[in-house]
Amino acid sequence: MKIGCKLFMVALTAPLLIGILNFKAEAQVIKQWGQNGDIPVPGDYDKDLKTDIAVWRPSNGAWYVINSFTGQVVIRQWGAKDDIPVPGDYDNDGQTDFAVWRPSNSIWFVINSSTGQVSTKQLGQNGDMPVPGDYDNDGKTDIAVWRPSNGTWFVINSSTGQLSTKQWGQNGDIPVPGNYNNPLKTDFAVWRPSNGNWYVINSSTTANSSIVEQNTTQLGQNGDIPVPGDYNNDRRTDFAVWQPSNGTWYVINNLASQRVNSLTSQGINSLANQIFNSLTGQVNTKQWGSAGDTPVPGNYDSPARSNFAVWRPSNGTWYILGN
Ligand SMILES: [Ca+2]
Ligand SMILES: [Ca+2]
Numbered sequence: 401m402k403i404g405c406k407l408f409m410v411a412l413t414a415p416l417l418i419g420i421l422n423f424k425a426e427a428q429v430i431k432q433w434g435q436n437g438d439i440p441v442p443g444d445y446d447k448d449l450k451t452d453i454a455v456w457r458p459s460n461g462a463w464y465v466i467n468s469f470t471g472q473v474v475i476r477q478w479g480a481k482d483d484i485p486v487p488g489d490y491d492n493d494g495q496t497d498f499a500v501w502r503p504s505n506s507i508w509f510v511i512n513s514s515t516g517q518v519s520t521k522q523l524g525q526n527g528d529m530p531v532p533g534d535y536d537n538d539g540k541t542d543i544a545v546w547r548p549s550n551g552t553w554f555v556i557n558s559s560t561g562q563l564s565t566k567q568w569g570q571n572g573d574i575p576v577p578g579n580y581n582n583p584l585k586t587d588f589a590v591w592r593p594s595n596g597n598w599y600v601i602n603s604s605t606t607a608n609s610s611i612v613e614q615n616t617t618q619l620g621q622n623g624d625i626p627v628p629g630d631y632n633n634d635r636r637t638d639f640a641v642w643q644p645s646n647g648t649w650y651v652i653n654n655l656a657s658q659r660v661n662s663l664t665s666q667g668i669n670s671l672a673n674q675i676f677n678s679l680t681g682q683v684n685t686k687q688w689g690s691a692g693d694t695p696v697p698g699n700y701d702s703p704a705r706s707n708f709a710v711w712r713p714s715n716g717t718w719y720i721l722g723n
């Protein structure tokens with residue numbers, strides 16, 4: 401009788417606990433910010449490690465940012481119509497810098513947040529796609545473009561100022577640089593809509609750059625939008641796509657077999673979770689957003705884990721799903 405009673409209590413409390421967890425997981429932020437024609441430019445403009453809601457307006461070249469820490473609004477004019485916004489941390493002070501790339505003359509215009517100084521550099525040509533990232537692992541975002549016509553990456557390494565090039569990908573691919581292998585170093589990576597394959601060159605974790613490891617994973621199909629991010633908090637970018645037709649996110653938590661070492665420094669619970677998620681290699685799905693939205697994943701509510709988030713151009717509204 402006592403045992404039966406206990407079982408009953410377990411049966412009763414387990415769903416309640418799951419219910420509470422689900423409720424927490426379903427916390428969401430809906431915020432009107434921006435208008436049709438704007439380009440979302442989420443980033444950490446106030447240096448609190450959380451992503452800030454932000455848009456760039458081509459018509460007047462203004463950046464409209466809501467600082468996540470104080471809720472204060474920052475408006476800054478930088479750039480002009482036909483520029484492409486390329487926010488990043490070009491001076492490695494932990495704060496996202498206002499930056500644009502001008503296709504007509506290939507000039508990068510960056511305001512370094514640490515000094516307020518403007519730096520300009522020429523890289524690329526009309527038709528290139530800007531792909532800023534930290535390819536040389538010095539903490540500073542590097543100016544970089546990917547050229548669709550020949551699948552070539554052009555990077556100015558911030559540590560040396562030298563230009564490096566790498567052929568990776570082909571016309572029709574979408575560049576998806578990220579930290580797939582090393583949390584501190586951006587890897588060359590493309591996603592191919594025709595077959596849904598992700599092609600990544602894993603940057604070496606050691607100084608020996610002769611080790612070139614490639615990784616090919618299939619996820620997504622033609623029409624999907626690649627949305628790489630760190631969805632499982634292991635500091636590595638995970639393969640992910642968002643399907644506009646059904647507003648669904650598909651995520652493969654990145655393989656972690658070689659990552660157990662780095663994970664052991666973290667809490668045992670999160671370690672167990674991450675290894676479970678990563679080793680299964682399963683595809684996690686979540687419906688969030690609808691056709692016409694722009695996916696804007698970011699670390700809006702915690703520094704460690706990407707949120708599913710979309711921005712809706714028709715009403716200028718951000719829909720962010722809490723972790
Ligand atoms: Ca922030
Ligand atoms: Ca900065």
Ligand SMILES: [Ca+2]
Nearest residue numbers: 534538540558
């Ligand atoms: Ca760099």
Ligand SMILES: [Ca+2]
Nearest residue numbers: 630632636638
């Ligand atoms: Ca990850």
